[in-house]
Amino acid sequence: MAIHIERGNIVEVARGPRKRRMVPGSALLDGLAVVWTHWRESFRMNRDFSDIHGTFTQEYPDEQPKLPEAYRNMPILLYDDASGHELCTSCFQCARICPPQVIHMTQAKDPVTGKPVPAVAEFIIEYDACMSCGFCAEVCPFDAIKMDHNFELSTVDHPGLTVHKQELLRPISYYQRIAPTFWAEAEAGAMKKLQGNVKRRPDVIGLAPQLTEMLAARRRELAEQAAAAPPAPAAPAAAPAGEARKLTPEEKAAKLAAIKAKNAGAKGEAPPAAATPPATEGMSPAEAKAAKLAAIRAKNATKETAPAPPAAAAAPSTEGMSPAEAKAAKLAAIRAKNAAKNAAEGSAPPAETAAPTAEAAAPAAETAPLDAKAAKLAAIRAKNAAKKAAEGGGEG
Amino acid sequence: MARLSAAELRERLRNDLPAALVEPAPLNLKAAPAHGAQAAGFITTDAVVAPERLVAAALYLRDTLGYAYLSDIAVVDYLADGLFELGYRFYHVEGGPSLVIKTRVPRETPEVPSLTPVWPGANFHEREAFDLYGIIFTGHPFLRRIYLWDEFEGFPMRKDFPKQGDKYIGADE
Amino acid sequence: MLKTEELQINIGPQHPSTHGVFRMLVTVDGETVIDLKPVFGYLHRNHEQLAEQNTYLQNMPYTDRLDYFNSMANNQAYAMAVEKLAGIEVPERAEYIRVLMVELTRILNHAGALGFLINDMGMWQTQLAFGMREREKILDLFESASGARLMCNYFRFGGVARDLPPDFLPRLKDLLRAMPAFVDEMERLLCENDILMQRSEGVGILPRDLALAYSVTGPVLRGSGVAYDIRKAEPYSIYDRFDFDVPVGTVGDVYDRFLVRVEEMRQSKRIIEQILEQLPDAQGGHINPKARQNVRPPVGDVYARIESPKGELGFYLVSDGSTKPYRYKVRAPSFINLTPLGDMCRGYRVADMVVILGSIDIVMGEVDR
Secondary structure (H helix, E strand, O other): OOOOOOOOOOOEOOOOHHHHHHHHHHHHHHHHHHHHHHHOOOOOOOOOOOOOOOOOOOOOOOOOOOOOOOOOOEEEEEEEOOOOOOOOOOOHHHHHOOOOOEEEEEEEEEEOOOOEEHHHHHEEEEEEOOOOOOOHHHHHHOOEEEOOOOOOHHHOOHHHHHHOOHHEEHHHHHHHHHHHHHHHHHHHHHHHHHHHHHHHOOOOOOEOOOHHHHEEEEEEHHHHHHHOOOOOOOOHHHHHHHHHOOOOHHHHHHHHHHHHHHHHHHOOOHHHHHHHHHHHHHOOHHHHHHHHHHHHHHHHHHHHOOOOOOHHHHHHHHOOOOOHHHHHHHHHHHHHHHHHHHHHHHHHHHHHHHHHHHHHHHHHHHHHHOOOHHHHHHHHHHHHHHHHHHHHHOOO | OOOOOOHHHHHHHHHHHHOOOEEOOEEOOOOOOHOOOOOEEEEEOEEEEEEHHHHHHHHHHHHHHHOOOOEEEEEEHHHHHOEEEEEEEEEOOOOOOEEEEEEEEEEEEEEOOOOOOOOOOHHHHHHHHHHHHOEEEEEEOOOOOOOOOOOOOOOOOOOOOOOOOOOOOOOOO | OOOHHHHHHHEEEEEEOHHHOEEEEEEEEEEEEEEEEEOOOOOOOHHHHHHHHHHHHHHHHHHHOOHHHHHEEEEEEEHHHHHHHHOOOOOHHHHHHHHHHHHHHHHHHHHHHHHHHHHHHHOOOOOHHHHHHHHHHHHHHHHHHHOOOOOOEEEEEEEOOOOOOOOOHHHHHHHHHHHHHHHHHHHHHHHHHHHHHHHHOOOOOOEEEHHHOOOOOOOOHOOOOOOOOHHHHOOOHHHOOOOOOOEEEEOOOOHHHHHHHHHHHHHHHHHHHHHHHHHHHHHOOOOOOOOOOOOOOOOEEEEEEEEEHHHHHEEEEEEOOOOEEEEEEOOHHHHHHOOOOOHHHHOHHHHHHHHHHHOOOOHHHHHHH
16 A cells, blocks of 8 residues: 655665674774764863754853743742832733632722722732743733743742742842843833823832832822821812822712713703702712712812813823823813803802912822823813813802 | 545445434533523534444444544543543544544443454553543453542543542541 | 463552653563553543643643643644634744744654663663753753743744744754754664664564554554654645655564654754745744633534654544633543553563663653643
């Protein structure tokens, strides 16, 4: 039965007479020739990878092996050198993909509101069961988990291989050293995402726990901020700045509802008191509460309206924004201007009383946000306040 | 190269071994509810033969069609349908794609005639199927557990084998 | 004539020449093997059951642990099965990289396997050390590409984990320049060596028809004179683009299997050289499909097989439409190649038995699963 093979032949391995020299000792001499070659070659220095002969000994503990960038041993977590913030946001992607299921984490919660924060409270990897497959590093959308090159992991006891967050955290500079090109590819995206997440982390949440100095500094800073805040007049202005971090979808929806109700009221279609209650229907208690809070705030804002300045404050902050953000900010500014105009038409006197608040709001917009996103948020807030003021003015 | 498709094989079997071929019912392979919509019924395209005619069909493949090389015997436990499906995979020594004949046995009485007496290569495949699924191959010369120890109770690859607990320690401890 | 008595002895499970925890229950009459029953399962971990609990991608690192010598080949077989089931296209460049890795795997497997075989024959350590030295160089390349030496976990559905690092191809070219010297030296040292000839010629003969009936695969089948190589018989991936020969033996003894493996290393090198020529022109595409974390193939079953260095490695998958396989079956070459061990050893000496086992080239991780 002839087997047909394309692009190649069937070759029978040669075991014929060529193999049958049978001179006594010939194989021995052949073997010795090979040994001689190797012995001679062993004096040659090993120039490059192609050198089949030569010395290969690596004096290990004194001389650390050169590991390729892709080398993966055990996963580690990264934190930013400059700000001390961890890159992990506890999105649970790595815990889900992990084949032996050795990654465990809990999400951090805001101590005041109890809302989840994009930071990790505790992170545990069981190194003893980890199979070093590298999936966690591959799926991490924030480049927070990476594979380490350190292979000297022996411990004196078994629990030593259950590694907690504090032992897992390494600075980005460490990873940059072991895998420079990999980090260069990931850096821009990772840092941008980190900036966004840091904004949503209150208190000292998300700071690497071993950076005690940085933690202390941050605590001092927070305390100073709290002390520096003027007690009564600046309170409403400070509130939006503080709120910037914990704005949840429900709150947003509630505020939107309140604003709509006010708008309707301003147009004179229905009295605001009548318009607001239906909006709260069908909301959860928390949402209703937030809606009420928003309504009260809006009313307060009418007492000290700031129609024009927010627009002015929002304008300079467009510097350093991405085009999309700048656009959004501009839009917000325009809206704020419109709202201010409306308010001015409705009632002139409140605009004068609003002057101090406007001054208070402007520094808040300058100091609190470090980047464009926060500035945008501040602009929106200012716009909202202005709108409320206008509505309140129209009403009054 | 021998290239016989599954449909052609069914046609051949229908002509030459009319008693062997059975019409396969669609399988109700149920996806776990956590994974969303229910999977549709699974209809195999391979030839399904009656278990008692399995040896005849396999020998027909080997002697008449020349598919002399038994590559694999794969058991699948279709718990929802109450049956085991055994897929016998044959290859022609001149190359080409495989021919599969499948046979289905009820889960309560999983008995299939053994191929080992005529096909020594089936030996370990069948012992593996017995070990993990509890399929009884009648006529097998040495049907013993191949991976697990002889005292092991139960068949671990069956879908209803408990995945939690240790039956040697018991539930109390 | 001296009256002899039959005796049953255990070789293994913990015996240095059984290639892992493998037990042979041998009935001997003096030094002659009357009967042999392989006993295994000491490394059994119900790999297939484990795989049914995992998603498709999560199984990829577990396939590394089947035949821990050839993780790349295992990855390829599994990736091919899932791709066939889910209908995923693989970019051309990724296919070239895959075949490159698997052919390197074949070289390193044979370099190691021949070393162990020679070791079993009593030529202690020398050839094993030479083989391992070659293997190390290839493992270094694997490490730079995949991040690990043995448990590579390099293949993904529709591509590979990452593209080759920039220094990979130059290093590979260096390696290929040095490779013939190694094979030639091995041939010179061993192929006409008296010890090897006496220990392997005419030992453990597996005739052609018996080899087919036992459905052995890989170098064992080809050593018995059957030119059955899946790369030729049912070309998968891009193997139809390469010229290479299929070496076959004539007698079917240990010596033939040895020579077939030596020749296969040469042929693998030939394939790699052709890959290096064609790789720059290959269509790039998105070779690193990070997005395919949750493959959800349609309901159906599929069998995909490759010519692993040890033989036919196949994965049979049944999907129920969820993210986890309903059935996952491995057709392991080492496992099936053990079937004729009893017949191959019958009538030979106890010392030959060890050599015959070595010539099959088993890895217990794959046998026991």
